[in-house]
Amino acid sequence: MLKGFRNILIKELKELIRDPKILIGIIIIPIIMFPVLGLVIGYAEQTAMEQAKKTQLLVLNNDGGNWSETLVSYLQAAGAETTIVNNLTPQQLVSQGLLAKNNATQFVEIPQGFTENLTSHFAGDTNITAVVNVYGIFNIGGIFSNIGSSGITSLVYSFNRYVAPDVLQTTQSSIIKGAIQQNVDPATLSSLLISQSIILPITIMILLTYSMQIAATSVAMEKEEKTLETLLTVPVDRFSILMGKLSSSALVAGLGAITYLVGYGYLFGSITSGVSTTGASLDLAALGLAPTALGYVLLGITLFVTLLAGLALAVIMSAFAEDVRGATALVGYVYPLIFIPSFALIYIDINVLPLPIKAVLFAIPFSQPVIASKAVIAGDYFTTILGIIYVAAFTFVVMYIASRLFATEKILTAKLKFRRRGSKKTAEQAE
Amino acid sequence: MNLAVDAKSLVKQFGNIRALDELSFQIKKGEIFGLIGPNGAGKTTTLRIVSTLIIPTSGTATIFGLDTVKQSGEVRKIISYLPEEAGAYPNLSGNEYLEFMAKFAHNIDTQKAVAEAVEISGLGERLKDKAKTYSKGMKRRLLVARALMTKPQLAVLDEPASGLDVLHAYHVRQIIKKYVKEHGTTVLLSSHNMLEVEYLCDRVALVNKGKIVVEGEPDELKTKYESQNLEEVFAKVIGYA
Numbered sequence: 207m208l209k210g211f212r213n214i215l216i217k218e219l220k221e222l223i224r225d226p227k228i229l230i231g232i233i234i235i236p237i238i239m240f241p242v243l244g245l246v247i248g249y250a251e252q253t254a255m256e257q258a259k260k261t262q263l264l265v266l267n268n269d270g271g272n273w274s275e276t277l278v279s280y281l282q283a284a285g286a287e288t289t290i291v292n293n294l295t296p297q298q299l300v301s302q303g304l305l306a307k308n309n310a311t312q313f314v315e316i317p318q319g320f321t322e323n324l325t326s327h328f329a330g331d332t333n334i335t336a337v338v339n340v341y342g343i344f345n346i347g348g349i350f351s352n353i354g355s356s357g358i359t360s361l362v363y364s365f366n367r368y369v370a371p372d373v374l375q376t377t378q379s380s381i382i383k384g385a386i387q388q389n390v391d392p393a394t395l396s397s398l399l400i401s402q403s404i405i406l407p408i409t410i411m412i413l414l415t416y417s418m419q420i421a422a423t424s425v426a427m428e429k430e431e432k433t434l435e436t437l438l439t440v441p442v443d444r445f446s447i448l449m450g451k452l453s454s455s456a457l458v459a460g461l462g463a464i465t466y467l468v469g470y471g472y473l474f475g476s477i478t479s480g481v482s483t484t485g486a487s488l489d490l491a492a493l494g495l496a497p498t499a500l501g502y503v504l505l506g507i508t509l510f511v512t513l514l515a516g517l518a519l520a521v522i523m524s525a526f527a528e529d530v531r532g533a534t535a536l537v538g539y540v541y542p543l544i545f546i547p548s549f550a551l552i553y554i555d556i557n558v559l560p561l562p563i564k565a566v567l568f569a570i571p572f573s574q575p576v577i578a579s580k581a582v583i584a585g586d587y588f589t590t591i592l593g594i595i596y597v598a599a600f601t602f603v604v605m606y607i608a609s610r611l612f613a614t615e616k617i618l619t620a621k622l623k624f625r626r627r628g629s630k631k632t633a634e635q636a637e
Numbered sequence: 638m639n640l641a642v643d644a645k646s647l648v649k650q651f652g653n654i655r656a657l658d659e660l661s662f663q664i665k666k667g668e669i670f671g672l673i674g675p676n677g678a679g680k681t682t683t684l685r686i687v688s689t690l691i692i693p694t695s696g697t698a699t700i701f702g703l704d705t706v707k708q709s710g711e712v713r714k715i716i717s718y719l720p721e722e723a724g725a726y727p728n729l730s731g732n733e734y735l736e737f738m739a740k741f742a743h744n745i746d747t748q749k750a751v752a753e754a755v756e757i758s759g760l761g762e763r764l765k766d767k768a769k770t771y772s773k774g775m776k777r778r779l780l781v782a783r784a785l786m787t788k789p790q791l792a793v794l795d796e797p798a799s800g801l802d803v804l805h806a807y808h809v810r811q812i813i814k815k816y817v818k819e820h821g822t823t824v825l826l827s828s829h830n831m832l833e834v835e836y837l838c839d840r841v842a843l844v845n846k847g848k849i850v851v852e853g854e855p856d857e858l859k860t861k862y863e864s865q866n867l868e869e870v871f872a873k874v875i876g877y878a
Contacts, residue, residue: 432724439688439718440741615691
């Protein structure tokens with residue numbers, strides 16, 4: 207057995223366990239964070255399922271024959287609440303807002319000639335088949351957002367098996383921003399946009415946490431290396447010291463935002479082609495599902511201000527630490543505010559949330575890059591700009607607090623107290 | 638103006654602890670004034686107030702007539718503070734550190750100040766190396782040089798030779814003594830080392846529990862308390878001996 211190993215191990219454990227910052231960061235926060243995440247994901251799933259259940263099925267019956275009636279009856283018997291409309295083109299149905307009016311996110315078109323084709327098929331001409339067109343609104347939300355679209359297709363397939371195999375063909379089309387994109391399957395789009403739902407929030411989390419760690423050490427290093435006291439007595443504006451520290455961190459953040467966008471653009475470029483249901487290639491940019499130049503600029507600004515907010519917060523928090531280890535542990539307290547909204551937005555479409563939860567998510571500045579990345583694709587620049595203004599205001603307030611902190615002796619004497627240590631700490635300060 | 642420092646009834650409260658309790662002293666221009674006393678007596682707190690780092694709960698301190706709270710920006714232009722546990726930026730070379738600090742100084746030529754510091758420190762070629770490669774003694778010499786290179790009107794030195802070996806401590810004391818004579822700088826220092834204080838200071842104040850218990854020239858105090866050295870004086874004054 208290694209001599210002295212046990213003794214060193216016990217000493218190390220005592221030191222770590224007795225440091226409340228580490229205890230809270232390593233144990234307490236994950237214990238709180240994961241159940242919260244579990245609740246969020248559970249809620250997201252439940253909301254999506256309820257949404258799917260509530261969804262009405264709109265049937266555009268342009269055929270009007272016996273077989274179309276049979277299909278409608280079959281769908282109703284399977285439990286789908288259906289509303290029938292007639293004699294419209296699919297685009298007219300979308301343009302007239304009938305989906306929204308009927309609380310539907312998808313519709314089935316039974317085209318003209320449906321009954322005639324089926325009748326011919328059963329009369330012996332088996333080469334003739336009938337077609338049913340399924341249209342679904344594509345939603346740039348969470349990964350559960352398009353949960354309901356596959357159900358209708360299954361029902362139509364089931365009807366196909368019910369009447370006779372291979373008598374019915376289905377086509378899948380998406381409704382994107384009010385326009386019908388023929389033969390573009392929403393499920394294929396969802397898988398292509400997986401970067402939106404998962405990769406993007408995770409990368410933002412990594413970028414934010416990494417940048418904040420760097421910023422947190424800037425003040426803590428000065429304390430640890432005992433250079434801060436000297437710096438605070440030279441004839442330089444304290445605000446200049448703060449701005450110098452923040453600016454260097456902001457430059458790192460800016461570089462981070464640029465490299466991030468370059469990487470993101472590359473990622474997006476590599477996944478914007480896919481295969482449609484007819485075998486033709488898909489172009490997300492042509493479908494309006496890739497950010498425009500303005501979208502990229504707004505996303506870049508959102509990332510930059512969010513990083514700046516995180517850095518300013520990290521600098522403030524590090525002022526309360528005595529050394530680098532303490533500073534990184536303190537910054538760890540902010541991580542749930544980064545992880546929870548980012549993970550939540552992987553699963554949830556913020557637009558379907560109740561207003562109070564939506565407000566809370568929006569109020570957390572670190573949600574903004576994920577919200578913005580979805581909003582710029584949806585062409586919702588208002589939300590993105592509102593987010594930028596909000597985060598910029600938040601950053602301004604944090605920087606103001608930081609400047610006040612730097613202007614007083616608190617920058618030297620401030621320490622986060624987790625328990626009353628009484629006179630011992632104060633005696634240290636006195637000498 | 639003949640008065641460099643005028644501290645009047647300084648009180649500093651940290652929570653329940655009264656670190657300074659109506660502490661007053663004056664330092665004349667060109668004088669080396671030493672604060673001596675045990676740990677926790679309030680020496681560093683006094684030096685931090687004089688250096689504008691912290692503000693007194695009550696009382697005032699003026700440096701050449703400038704208030705350390707109301708005119709802290711002006712005070713910082715004429716003082717230089719060397720904390721007890723000061724350090725240098727580990728990834729900057731000695732030269733880079735001196736240049737960085739000299740650029741903040743008011744109304745001086747940066748290159749001249751650095752050249753002055755190079756001479757004061759006596760570190761020669763080692764100033765090209767990163768500060769993290771320096772020994773404790775070398776680092777302290779660099780920091781003392783930094784504190785004096787800007788020719789401050791008042792140098793506030795907290796334990797200038799603390800923790801140094803005999804030779805490094807000797808070098809640092811020589812620098813301070815020589816520099817003050819040459820430039821007429823006023824010095825306020827604190828120390829545990831009575832030998833150091835006797836060697837350097839024109840006048841000393843013995844501090845205990847946030848108050849000055851006795852003040853005067855070292856020889857005058859030794860005579861008054863019939864003691865061999867200041868250590869004995871201090872022990873007698875606080876009733877320890």
